[in-house]
Amino acid sequence: MCRLFTDLSEKIPANPEIVGFSFSWELDYTNLFALLEQLKIPLRAAERHDDHPLIFGGGSVLSANPEPYADFFDVILLGDGENLLDDFIDRYKEVRGENRAEKLRHLAQTEGIYIPNLYEVKYESPTGAIAAITPKFPDVPAAVHKQTYRGNTLSASTVVTEKAAWENIYMVEVVRSCPEMCRFCLASYVTLPFRTANLEKSLIPAIERGLKVTNRLGLLGASVTQHPEFEALLDYLSQPKYADVRLSIASVRTNTVTEKLAKTLAARDTRSITIAVESGSEKLREIVNKKLTNDEIITAAVNAKAGGLKAIKFYGMVGIPGEEPEDVDETIAMMLAVRKAAPGLRLTLGCSTFVPKAHTPFQWFGVNPTAKKRLQLLQKKLRSQGMEFRPESYNWSVIQGLLSRGDRVSLIYWN
Ligand code: SF4
Secondary structure: OOOOOOOOOOOOOOOOOEEEEEOOOHHHHHHHHHHHHHOOOOOOHHHOOOOOOEEEEEOHHHHHOOHHHOOOOOEEEOEOHHHHHHHHHHHHHHOOOOOHHHHHHHHOOOOOEEOHHHEEEEEOOOOOOEEEEEEOOOOOOOOOOOEOOOOOOOOEOOOOOOOOOOOOEEEEEOEEOOOOOOOOOHHHHOOOOOEEOOHHHHHHHHHHHHOOOOOEEEEEOOOHHHOOOHHHHHHHHOOHHHOOOEEEEOOEOHHHOOHHHHHHHHHOOOOEEEEEEEOOOHHHHHHHOOOOOHHHHHHHHHHHHHOOOOEEEEEEEEOOOOOOHHHHHHHHHHHHHHHHHOOOOEEEEEEEEOOOOOOOOOOOOOOOOOHHHHHHHHHHHHHHOOOEEEEOOHHHHHHHHHHHHOOOOHHHHHO
């Protein structure tokens, strides 16, 4: 078995038997095409024959909406990989010597395994809605159910290398999903229910294993600080034996940024934290179900500074359903208020455009075309105030929207 990092020009093993991809972002599809081209494998599943490897994919994006990618994968795994990946490999071994069609028919019998080519999609009209999706054979299930892992041992790095995007960091998953359920958030909805790693039985043993090979530790999860024993985890990591450990933490929930958290992070060589505020407008935060006030944002910044952190990166969006020009002004006002309350703290606003995600309550809203102008306005106003502003491309957000809510013909029409 071989694991590749797509951001490196690694030598790809010749003639693989199975090739798998994990998609956690819609635009990851470019990696799929690039690798298939390098391996000289036809891009479309229907054009592959018995000598070609099986191409499978999984991850939150494919679990939420596999259809735009359906023509390019032989097999798509829906849901958590823990049991599903083993089931897939076990079932595959049973038919390893069979031809491609037999293998796929056999795999289709397994819960959570979706074989797109075994389903026919009919449209009401050439550019209309889907009329029906029907299995092509009677033994192929009419519906494939996403699989949910119920254990309390979550994942951790199996490879720690200086070649990874996060150099030499041992990652340990602290929580999966998020109980906040902001109405746009795929990371929350598609991975529900909220699950936490058991501190004593799984998290600490995993951390101890990782810290034998590196001194860089990453705590992973959509809302790490909402682990019910997060304080105890911080105490554990504050022990003198871990004094040289460099700690990184995924985005933290604003009202969990205490001085203690900031001190622990600063003592472990973290200079900055990232907080998703979505907008400076409290009205918009109510619309998206983000339970957060501007006072809490300011308190978080004050605590971060008091604890010794040097910078905060806020993460926001424009084009949120219900957004008015005044809401964008409120984001600028919020940034100025934070600067006033915590002078000297380096402030950055990273900002994307709202993109509707499948299976979230906001899935039926489109990408707001005024978002492009609003990004430009934020850029002008914040940079003129000496604050860093990092916008994400509006045009790529439109493509992301197409992929997150599209169907089998989306990539074809777009290309
Ligand atoms: S708090 Fe963050 S991770 Fe949790 S639902 Fe909201 S946006 Fe998603």
